[in-house]
Amino acid sequence: SLNATIRIRLADLAKFAADFAGSAKFQDVPFELKKIHGCEAVVIPKTWIPVVNQTVLKSLQDNAFRFCSEVSKMPEVAFKGSIARIYPELAYFGPNSSVLKDQTICAMLCVFWLLTGQHEAFISCQPTDEQLSRQSWAWIQDWLQKTVKLKSAEALDATLTFMAIHALGKFAAFRDDLVHGFAADRHDLALAQILEVKPEVVPSFYRMSQKYQQLILDCLRVDFQFSQFLQGENTAANLVMVKDKLDYHGKDGISFFLFRIFAQMCGRMGPQSLSGSLFMNDRQFTRCTPGLKALQQLCTLDGEDAYNEFMLLRGSKAMSSFASPEHQALSRLLCLFEAHDKEEGRSICDAFDALVAGERARLTKWLNADGVQRCPGYTIEDAAQMLKNAKENRHVGLVSALRMMLKVAQECLKYGSVENPRVVVHFDKIAIWAKECSSQTGGFLQASLTFQSKTHADAKVVFVDVKRPTPGAAPVPEVIVDDEPVVERTAPAAEVPETITGSGPAVSSQGKADSTPPSAVPSLDGTSGTTVTGGTGFNLSEVSGREPVPNTSPLPSNRTSTSPLLRTPDTATGSQGFSDSETLGPGPPTRRVL
Numbered sequence: 169s170l171n172a173t174i175r176i177r178l179a180d181l182a183k184f185a186a187d188f189a190g191s192a193k194f195q196d197v198p199f200e201l202k203k204i205h206g207c208e209a210v211v212i213p214k215t216w217i218p219v220v221n222q223t224v225l226k227s228l229q230d231n232a233f234r235f236c237s238e239v240s241k242m243p244e245v246a247f248k249g250s251i252a253r254i255y256p257e258l259a260y261f262g263p264n265s266s267v268l269k270d271q272t273i274c275a276m277l278c279v280f281w282l283l284t285g286q287h288e289a290f291i292s293c294q295p296t297d298e299q300l301s302r303q304s305w306a307w308i309q310d311w312l313q314k315t316v317k318l319k320s321a322e323a324l325d326a327t328l329t330f331m332a333i334h335a336l337g338k339f340a341a342f343r344d345d346l347v348h349g350f351a352a353d354r355h356d357l358a359l360a361q362i363l364e365v366k367p368e369v370v371p372s373f374y375r376m377s378q379k380y381q382q383l384i385l386d387c388l389r390v391d392f393q394f395s396q397f398l399q400g401e402n403t404a405a406n407l408v409m410v411k412d413k414l415d416y417h418g419k420d421g422i423s424f425f426l427f428r429i430f431a432q433m434c435g436r437m438g439p440q441s442l443s444g445s446l447f448m449n450d451r452q453f454t455r456c457t458p459g460l461k462a463l464q465q466l467c468t469l470d471g472e473d474a475y476n477e478f479m480l481l482r483g484s485k486a487m488s489s490f491a492s493p494e495h496q497a498l499s500r501l502l503c504l505f506e507a508h509d510k511e512e513g514r515s516i517c518d519a520f521d522a523l524v525a526g527e528r529a530r531l532t533k534w535l536n537a538d539g540v541q542r543c544p545g546y547t548i549e550d551a552a553q554m555l556k557n558a559k560e561n562r563h564v565g566l567v568s569a570l571r572m573m574l575k576v577a578q579e580c581l582k583y584g585s586v587e588n589p590r591v592v593v594h595f596d597k598i599a600i601w602a603k604e605c606s607s608q609t610g611g612f613l614q615a616s617l618t619f620q621s622k623t624h625a626d627a628k629v630v631f632v633d634v635k636r637p638t639p640g641a642a643p644v645p646e647v648i649v650d651d652e653p654v655v656e657r658t659a660p661a662a663e664v665p666e667t668i669t670g671s672g673p674a675v676s677s678q679g680k681a682d683s684t685p686p687s688a689v690p691s692l693d694g695t696s697g698t699t700v701t702g703g704t705g706f707n708l709s710e711v712s713g714r715e716p717v718p719n720t721s722p723l724p725s726n727r728t729s730t731s732p733l734l735r736t737p738d739t740a741t742g743s744q745g746f747s748d749s750e751t752l753g754p755g756p757p758t759r760r761v762l
Contacts, residue, residue, distance in 0.1 A: 177210040215260045216342060219371040228256075229375040236321040236328065240284060247280050248273075255332035255372050260342060267439045268335040274438025275331045275431050278445050282312060282431070283324070293444035300445075304453045315464065316427045317420070326380040329372045330387070330428050331435075333359070336370070337388075354624075360388035386413050387425045394429045398459045399552040400479075400503025405539025405590045406547065408471030409626075410463070419467045426463055430456075455508065458482055472540045479503070494520070497532040504552045505559075515559065519566035527574060534577040543589040544628070546580060548573075550596040557602035564602050564612045571613060572598060576632060579619050583628045590627040601634045610637030 203209045219225060235254050239247065251273070252258045261269035281290040291299045318324045336342050337359030343350060346366055350358035363385060367374040373381060390413045396402050414421045433456065437446040462478035469477070479499040498520060507513035520528065539545020551573065558569035576593060583591050598617075605612045614637035621630045 173207060175208040177204070177208070215262065216257075216346075216369045218366075218368040219374065220368050225371060225375040228254075228371055232325045232329075232372070232375075233321045236324040239280065239324065244277075244280065244286075244289065248277065251276055251328070251332070255329065257332050257336065257370060257372055260336065261339065262341075265339050265341075268339055270438035270442065271432075271435050272332060272335050272438070273435075274442050274445070275334075275435030276328055277442065278434035278448070279327060279331060279431050281445075282308065282434075283318065285309060290445055290448075293441040293446050294449050298449040298451065300448060300450050300453055304450055307457070308453075311460075312427075315419075316423045318427070322377065322380070323424075326376060326384070327424070327427065327431070329376065329380075330384055331431055332372060333370055334428070334432060336362070354391065356388045356391050360385050363388070383417050383421055383424060386417065386421070387428060389413060390425070394433070394456070394459060396547065396549060397463075397478075398456060398503065399506060400482075400500040401548050401551055402475075403537070403539045403545030403547055403590070404472040404475035405545040406471075407463070407466065407475045408540055411466045411471045411474075414466070422464065422466050426460055429463075430460065455506075472538060475538065494528060494532050497535040500535045501555075504548075505555050506552065516555070516566060519570055522567045523570060527571065530577065531570060531574055534574075534580075539590045544583070544591045545589065546577075547590065547592045547627075549592060549594050550599045551593075554595045554599040554602050557599055558612075561602060561605060563605050563607060568612045569602060572602075575613075575617060579617065580630060583621055583630055592624075592627050592629045594629070594631050597632055597634045601636065608639055610639055 219228075232254050235250060255276075258269065258272065261272070278290065280286075287300075287302065287305045290305070294300065312318070318327055337350075337355030337357075338352070340352070343355065343358045343362075346362045346369065347358050350361070363370060363373055363381075367381075373384065376384075390410050392406060392410055393402075397406065410425075414425055417424070433452070434445040434448045440446050458478060458481050462474050462481070465474045465477060476496070479496060482499060482503050498517065501516050501520060502513050505513070505516040507516060520531075523531065534546065536542065537545050554572075555566065555569050558564040559566050576595070576598070580591060580593055601615060602612065616635045616637075618633045618635060619630055620633070621628055623629070
């Protein structure tokens with residue numbers, strides 16, 4: 169009505185004014201008038217103020233270079249007191265984003281401690297029995313001096329700028345106000361888009377030279393999750409993408425990218441403590457070092473070779489007593505399981521052995537699809553959490569978790585193509601089901617799965633949902649293929665003795681020597697030949713030297729599957745399908761031929 173009164177609440181604006189220390193004038197601050205109800209609204213200031221005045225930008229850059237040139241002689245209290253003035257983006261984080269702000273500040277402090285060699289300050293908040301050792305600290309210092317080489321004020325300023333702005337893409341209010349269509353998990357890509365189309369709202373970036381602007385943009389566009397790489401959720405295709413994006417910048421560009429990853433990790437637990445790096449203790453450093461070394465090799469190796477080097481290095485730390493054609497697949501499983509020694513690795517190795525031969529062959533092929541030589545490659549997000557939950561839940565277990573992975577693998581075959589050589593599969597719903605499954609909810613493998621997909625850049629993203637079984641429903645028996653050795657059948661139409669091929673004379677299933685030369689055996693990538701060599705440094709024609717594992721299935725071993733996932737086809741399928749007849753080629757005589 170004409171007599172109505174409009175009430176405007178200025179509390180947020182008043183608080184913002186009290187703390188204001190931006191690089192622009194207060195009167196230029198943009199704001200949003202948000203209706204609460206009726207005739208009442210609240211003023212919400214937006215702290216990201218565009219800065220386009222070249223004089224202001226030049227002043228910001230001069231102050232930053234002067235600051236960075238003095239960092240090595242600066243006491244910590246001076247560094248901490250100056251960064252908000254030098255990097256105004258720190259003021260963007262309000263009370264509702266204090267976690268992101270503390271992580272950002274802690275990452276910047278960690279850069280300071282690392283570059284000034286302050287080991288005691290870096291570990292001051294770490295429990296005594298977990299502290300980063302002097303040996304590990306020496307490795308970091310050597311890496312910084314010989315590889316990262318932040319020796320100029322401009323290079324150090326670029327690093328600190330990246331630390332100051334890297335979390336802005338995660339800040340929902342900032343992201344949603346400036347760009348649209350980016351989910352929370354694509355925060356790096358969202359920030360790259362903002363920096364490209366609206367750089368004036370991030371003045372520390374806007375004032376930088378084109379060289380470092382482009383380097384930061386390319387680092388963000390890689391959209392690479394280091395934790396997924398460490399856990400084996402990535403494929404070689406992810407490293408190929410990193411190499412392609414950063415190759416233009418040379419060794420310094422890759423080193424800059426890696427130091428950004430390391431510094432962010434160091435600051436991860438900033439909300440718990442800003443007095444040192446609570447996160448980067450000796451165990452975490454030991455866990456991440458192989459990944460850093462593997463990524464550093466992108467300076468000299470291609471993405472596929474660097475990935476395989478990492479898989480071999482990680483797997484060798486946890487594998488106990490085998491060298492088999494499944495080595496590469498088991499290495500990836502051990503990464504997913506976060507096994508760092510033989511004791512931790514034994515349970516996942518035992519679960520893999522408990523699968524029947526056909527299942528092992530299918531899982532091996534799926535896990536080894538790298539998106540480079542064998543397409544598509546599968547990035548399996550949250551599969552590590554599924555395995556962890558399955559191990560801790562006595563109603564699930566690791567064998568069932570691997571069989572659930574096989575159910576997903578079969579469905580995913582339809583999503584790969586030449587246009588989409590990379591498939592990202594989300595296991596988050598299955599991970600929750602692995603945690604919550606109980607005797608009252610029905611069997612873990614009784615759940616049915618539904619799949620939805622969308623195309624994102626060069627990848628097909630697949631979301632898996634779980635329809636849980638009705639509590640109390642009759643159990644559905646698991647259908648498992650016969651756990652007999654997988655062999656090449658030369659005459660399927662006639663009933664002739666089976667022949668198990670090996671390096672010596674062939675022996676028939678009736679125990680007589682067979683002089684017939686072994687035929688070519690289909691390989692995991694769908695080709696034929698007696699020897700297939702992978703990029704991991706071992707020959708895929710080798711077969712397991714371990715003793716065969718007895719069939720632990722509750723079903724008789726002569727049960728034959730009718731499932732489309734587990735059935736034995738008459739002939740080998742193409743490179744997109746799984747087949748019992750696809751083996752790894754002849755090798756030394758053994759009772760278990762895969």
